[in-house]
Amino acid sequence: MCRKKGRVILIGAGPGDKGLITVKGLEYLKQADIVVYDRLVSKDILSLSPEKAEFINVGKVMNHHNIPQPEINKILLNKALEGKTVVRLKGGDPFVFGRGGEELELLSENNIEYEVVPGITSAVSALAYAGIPVTHRDFASSIHFVTGHAKDGLVENIDFKALAASKGTILFYMGVSTLSQLINGLLMAGIDKNTPCAAVENGTRYNMRTLVSTVENMVSDAEKFQLRSPAVIAVGKVCSLGDKFAWYTKSKIFSKQIIVTRPIVSNNILTDRLKSAGAEVIDYPCIKINEIENNSSLLSLIGNLDKYNMLVFASKNSAAYFFKSLMDNEKDSRALSHLLIGALGKSTYDELKKYGICADIVPAEYTFDAFALSFKKADIKGMIAVLEAENDKRLSSKLNDYGFNVTSFNAYNIEYLPLDYTKSVQEYINNGVVAAFTSSAAVHGFVHGSKIEDLSKIKAVCIGKMTYETALNYKMQAYISEKPTIDSLIEKLKEME
CATH class of the missing domain: 3.30.950.10 (Tetrapyrrole methylase, C-terminal domain)
Structure with a gap:
């Protein structure tokens, strides 16, 4: 049986800033089985490729061609003959001193389908x-x-x-x-x-x-x-x-080194905004949120919801994993009809709305103390179930301190990850790097993942009072943005020396 031929798409990746690749180029890049790329294609642009894609580096350095041009041409042909969608990713524009025409010659001779997506030329x-x-x-x-x-x-x-x-x-x-x-x-x-x-x-x-x-x-x-x-x-x-x-x-941020911390799966708007402004961003996915297999804690709660007067969600992740387990057990939001609902933070409130739930209590200020005081003000009585991370019980502990009858349930697990860069975190700190934190969990992730003993040299710029207080508790040089927004955080970063 004759194997169906694949196709090759020559894409101009532009000069380096991932915001300068064309919309069409990005659409095709996301369809790639194979990405054949040059030295000048940035990591940011490569990161837009599918995770499953195979990457082939054919980059050339002055006076040293790691893979000769004829071999590159053969790679494109052979991968296409395997039935693959091959993206040839080139810096700038493939037809402006990019040897794109040469690479089409062999494809044309072998009746391989190809397309060219122009790029913004580097000059x-x-x-x-x-x-x-x-x-x-x-x-x-x-x-x-x-x-x-x-x-x-x-x-x-x-x-x-x-x-x-x-x-x-x-x-x-x-x-x-x-x-x-x-x-x-x-x-x-x-x-x-x-x-x-x-x-x-x-x-x-x-x-x-x-x-x-x-x-x-x-x-x-x-x-x-x-x-x-x-x-x-x-x-x-x-x-x-x-x-x-x-x-x-x-730009006040141009060439400034900034560590941006985040969960591993989140799209980081802050990173993109800072890079667009010219910052050298050290992107640190320091937290991995893991589902707990055969979560007996959640199953216990779902089987005994009628015993509780209130259900409290400590994060959007606790809401997501709870409702997944609830629906896996053939139940839905109607099972919560008798319960008061508490949500810590706007992102948690917004996550609950996806399941048709409008939380009854959401603190105006994103802190554990503010949350507990809002319970006092609402005169909450009876048994309270708190959904939180298996290894972060700060919310239930705080509510217990205020005298509430609280039971904690494990919704997920937090894994702290090391910094995967050529330099250690300590080297960046010694160079005067600033760290940006958008959540208290990110501060904990940074501390546990980086394993720095002396945190007093870290300039921590934080969104929100709870994030700020967490950084202070670790003896960091903590600063707080005027408002709990990305725009306000960036303005604060501009002030940092």
Whole structure:
């Protein structure tokens, strides 16, 4: 039986910021069985791929091709012949010095279905982040894309006279190692030595650097600057606008190291927002929420709901696991009709609404004490069942302290995870990193997972009073956002030195 052929999709991943991959490119990436990617494709973009996908790194470093181009072409063909959906993920645009055309040759010869999704080319986007428009009515009406790639140490087939006479913006790709040849070629061709020139290194990323100079001084300035790849080099009058229009590197968060803690399965809006503002985010999924197999504690509660006057949910996870178990036992929200319902925090309240439950008691302030005092105010009597983590009994303990008749039930288990980075947490702390916490559980996860003994050097920026107090209890240098929102937390992070 003949195996059905797969297909190959060439996708331009853009310059690095995952927000700059196209919508269509992202849709196709999520369908990939195989992802064949280059060195300049960021981890953030790779993380958008399906978990089941096979990843093949064919990245090239200057003067060293780990996998030769003909071999890359064969990989695409062979994987497609296996019936796979193959995504060829390339930095920038696949048809702008990306050798995308070469990779289609073999596919076309073998009647493999393929598609090309253009990407934002790195030169234009890097300059945009540096505040340099590649065209401007007063300065340039043409753009010239030129490869600075060398063969046997020499740049090839560049018509420097035409470039020098164009009066437009000249964009050199892959030109760091051949910079002196490129600049000398333009000078020999008669370009004005005072023509503005710029280089943007690691464009759109947290470690982006911009050098603005002139053609005459560019080589010596680049040496002092220690210019490194990847970088785009621009020549033209528009480069003079860089100092005026630069915006990305002026962000108060740009290049600031921030550890963002979170549960392992959550989508982190905070991480995405900070990276978009230019921060170097150390994403730390420090908590894993685990279902308890054969949860006798939950089964006991579900079988004895009629004994209780009130049911309290300590978190949205406790609500999710309770209702899963309730429905697994052929029951639904009607089984709670006789109970008062308490919810700690807005996210818990919102989770309960998914099951048709509007909690009777939700504290205005997200703290255990505020919750207990709201019980006092409501004159709660009788037996109270509290659903919480198996290894976090703080809520039931606090309610007991206030004199309520409380029984704790295990809804789930919290696992604390180590930081999976090349540097240890202590190294980041020594460098003055700030840690952002959006929940009390995240503070506990950070402490248990990182295993740092002296927590007094940690600058902890927190959402909510309970998170703040938890950080203080661990002797951290704790700061609290003005409001319990992501926007307010980011504003507080901007204030941190």
